[in-house]
Amino acid sequence: MCKNYSKQLDKLIFILGMMILLLPGMAMAEAQNKSEITLSGYAETGSRATDESDYEPELDDSYTYHNASIALSMDSKRTHYRISGFQYEKKYEKLNSLNNDSRVLNAGIFYWLDPAVKLDLDMKVRRKRYEDNAAGDYDQVMVAPGITWKMADKSSVGLTAGINNYNYLNREDEVRRFIRVRGTNYLLDGKLTLTGGVRLERLDERQQDRYRTQNKADMGLKYKADMIWIESMSIKAEKGRGDTKDEDNDLDLDYEYWQGNVRTWHTIGEKIKTDLAYEYMKKDYLLANNDFRQFSISNGWNYEWLSLDMKHKEVAYGDRVNSNYRRETLGVGARYAKRMDWNARAGVEGNYYRYENGVNDKDRYKIILGGEKVLTKQVRLGVELKWRLTDNRNSADKKDAGIRVTAEYKY
Numbered sequence: 242m243c244k245n246y247s248k249q250l251d252k253l254i255f256i257l258g259m260m261i262l263l264l265p266g267m268a269m270a271e272a273q274n275k276s277e278i279t280l281s282g283y284a285e286t287g288s289r290a291t292d293e294s295d296y297e298p299e300l301d302d303s304y305t306y307h308n309a310s311i312a313l314s315m316d317s318k319r320t321h322y323r324i325s326g327f328q329y330e331k332k333y334e335k336l337n338s339l340n341n342d343s344r345v346l347n348a349g350i351f352y353w354l355d356p357a358v359k360l361d362l363d364m365k366v367r368r369k370r371y372e373d374n375a376a377g378d379y380d381q382v383m384v385a386p387g388i389t390w391k392m393a394d395k396s397s398v399g400l401t402a403g404i405n406n407y408n409y410l411n412r413e414d415e416v417r418r419f420i421r422v423r424g425t426n427y428l429l430d431g432k433l434t435l436t437g438g439v440r441l442e443r444l445d446e447r448q449q450d451r452y453r454t455q456n457k458a459d460m461g462l463k464y465k466a467d468m469i470w471i472e473s474m475s476i477k478a479e480k481g482r483g484d485t486k487d488e489d490n491d492l493d494l495d496y497e498y499w500q501g502n503v504r505t506w507h508t509i510g511e512k513i514k515t516d517l518a519y520e521y522m523k524k525d526y527l528l529a530n531n532d533f534r535q536f537s538i539s540n541g542w543n544y545e546w547l548s549l550d551m552k553h554k555e556v557a558y559g560d561r562v563n564s565n566y567r568r569e570t571l572g573v574g575a576r577y578a579k580r581m582d583w584n585a586r587a588g589v590e591g592n593y594y595r596y597e598n599g600v601n602d603k604d605r606y607k608i609i610l611g612g613e614k615v616l617t618k619q620v621r622l623g624v625e626l627k628w629r630l631t632d633n634r635n636s637a638d639k640k641d642a643g644i645r646v647t648a649e650y651k652y
Contacts, residue, residue, distance in 0.1 A: 287643020
């Protein structure tokens with residue numbers, strides 16, 4: 242059965258690939274029409290803590306980083322191209338074995354064959370090297386052609402099949418074949434949107450201490466209530482198996498998970514808007530004691546140029562009770578824009594961590610300043626500055642900072 246699965250998937254990839262081979266010629270013909278070409282990029286450097294991510298990380302450390310990216314995109318009536326290159330460099334404070342340099346090249350193209358059929362192709366090449374962990378070094382190549390059918394009522398169904406190859410320099414390679422099906426359906430005159438998808442993935446050969454399959458399924462709905470106090474609401478749920486390195490994480494661990502969230506949006510008067518959200522996540526690792534459960538409740542308020550965000554988060558580990566904690570977040574932000582010429586923004590945020598044993602309690606304060614300036618109709622420049630102060634109860638305090646510069650040029 243395993244061999245039949247691989248053979249059938251190979252045939253599907255081949256058929257879709259042959260269809261996608263037609264894309265360059267079609268796209269070149271379309272490019273003769275009026276199109277918009279955009280060149281953009283950014284460079285950033287600084288330091289941050291791993292526990293700042295939305296979903297609880299598998300590490301508890303801080304690191305310095307140097308990132309850069311450049312991207313070229315072209316949009317026309319029926320075609321969209323995008324090619325981008327990234328370089329990431331991380332150096333951890335304590336976990337030196339995870340220090341690494343990663344270079345990524347992404348390319349994507351889609352073409353509307355007619356108003357109802359879209360062909361697309363995604364490609365990715367990544368080179369990752371660790372300073373002191375040669376066993377983790379790998380080169381990745383991913384190719385995924387797909388096709389999407391769009392119905393008269395704007396509902397759609399998409400099919401993607403591809404190959405994801407991890408070529409490890411010092412251990413057995415991983416070649417994965419995958420297939421993904423996604424659908425969107427609109428009901429009640431477009432007020433109710435249903436989405437769902439399934440991804441099936443399989444390794445060619447059994448790997449030591451690895452899952453042979455990484456299947457995922459998700460579903461969600463969004464409803465435009467248009468009621469007093471409730472403008473809209475959404476519900477999402479996802480369950481499956483994953484690999485941390487697929488998320489550009491510096492670890493390489495398999496896990497099972499499920500997550501879900503409920504969010505509502507409200508309009509109060511003409512100028513005040515607010516939203517409420519509840520999120521839950523559960524992760525169980527195959528060969529690590531990082532299993533955890535977490536939930537969060539958040540509330541955001543917006544009044545013209547002013548915003549207020551509040552969040553309560555609780556994390557509980559399976560085997561590391563002393564690492565359990567609660568985090569309270571309070572943030573205030575302001576934004577000002579002068580027509581389309583320029584805009585500026587500023588924000589202050591406080592995060593208050595309270596651990597099970599109280600020893601690791603800490604308070605983290607963050608200040609963000611940023612803005613964008615339109616020099617001409619074609620050129621836009623931006624900058625963002627971040628400062629962080631971590632006030633540790635029983636250890637030395639820490640200061641972090643970062644800067645990000647962005648640029649965009651439209652032909």
